[in-house]
Amino acid sequence: DAKTTQPPSMDCAEGRAANLPCNHSTISGNEYVYWYRQIHSQGPQYIIHGLKNNETNEMASLIITEDRKSSTLILPHATLRDTAVYYCIVIADDMRFGAGTRLTVKP
Amino acid sequence: NAGVTQTPKFQVLKTGQSMTLQCAQDMNHEYMSWYRQDPGMGLRLIHYSVGAGITDQGEVPNGYNVSRSTTEDFPLRLLSAAPSQTSVYFCASSWGRGPTEAFFGQGTRLTVV
Numbered sequence: 001d002a003k004t005t006q007p008p009s010m011d012c013a014e015g016r017a018a019n020l021p022c023n024h025s026t027i028s029g030n031e032y033v034y035w036y037r038q039i040h041s042q043g044p045q046y047i048i049h050g051l052k053n054n055e056t057n058e059m060a061s062l063i064i065t066e067d068r069k070s071s072t073l074i075l076p077h078a079t080l081r082d083t084a085v086y087y088c089i090v091i092a093d094d095m096r097f098g099a100g101t102r103l104t105v106k107p
Numbered sequence: 108n109a110g111v112t113q114t115p116k117f118q119v120l121k122t123g124q125s126m127t128l129q130c131a132q133d134m135n136h137e138y139m140s141w142y143r144q145d146p147g148m149g150l151r152l153i154h155y156s157v158g159a160g161i162t163d164q165g166e167v168p169n170g171y172n173v174s175r176s177t178t179e180d181f182p183l184r185l186l187s188a189a190p191s192q193t194s195v196y197f198c199a200s201s202w203g204r205g206p207t208e209a210f211f212g213q214g215t216r217l218t219v220v
Contacts, residue, residue: 031206032206034206036209041195041214041216042213042214043111043197043199043211043212043213043214044150044197044199044209044211045211046208046209046210049206049208087149091205091206092205092206093204093205094140094152094155094165094204094205095140095150095152095199095209096152096166097142097149097150097151098149099147099148099149100149
């Protein structure tokens with residue numbers, strides 16, 4: 001599975017959009033991009049996934065570049081409850097987690 | 108639906124003791140897996156199962172055994188606990204291996220002294 005690179009931490013003001021980048025320059029054609037988040041020490045929670053096209057659901061939007069080498073998770077109106085570690089994972093077989101991005105939403 | 112249930116939530120073991128971490132899911136998922144998470148790090152895959160009677164090793168399998176006798180249950184056994192196994196353990200399930208949404212339990216925090 002391809003490796004991902006994420007910034008270790010980011011801050012965001014409450015009510016503003018949070019844009020979390022992920023680099024996956026070695027992604028293969030059959031690998032999907034998945035995003036999970038982990039709040040405090042709870043189990044990770046699925047957010048969104050995509051292959052080529054941009055995706056949106058009730059939680060977030062996922063923007064994947066045309067060459068698929070990077071993606072951005074967008075939380076359109078961040079709240080304090082969105083403070084968490086966000087993991088970008090490229091999956092063909094098994095999920096392999098990196099260290100993720102610790103997003104802190106500030107009042 | 109309960110989803111993925113892990114027991115116990117907390118456990119303290121002495122070095123050399125053995126124990127079993129329980130994981131059960133009620134979603135009829137074929138794929139189940141165990142991860143460990145050390146402080147400040149992401150989750151690392153220990154073992155996984157693609158169905159009843161089938162298990163395989165992940166990234167960090169040493170010191171752990173698994174079995175899958177039913178679709179619902181996937182217990183993780185520590186044969187002889189070591190301080191290096193102090194960690195938070197997460198069980199997950201999904202419809203299949205690969206790119207499908209995974210559901211995680213709330214974790215078991217294990218301390219080996």
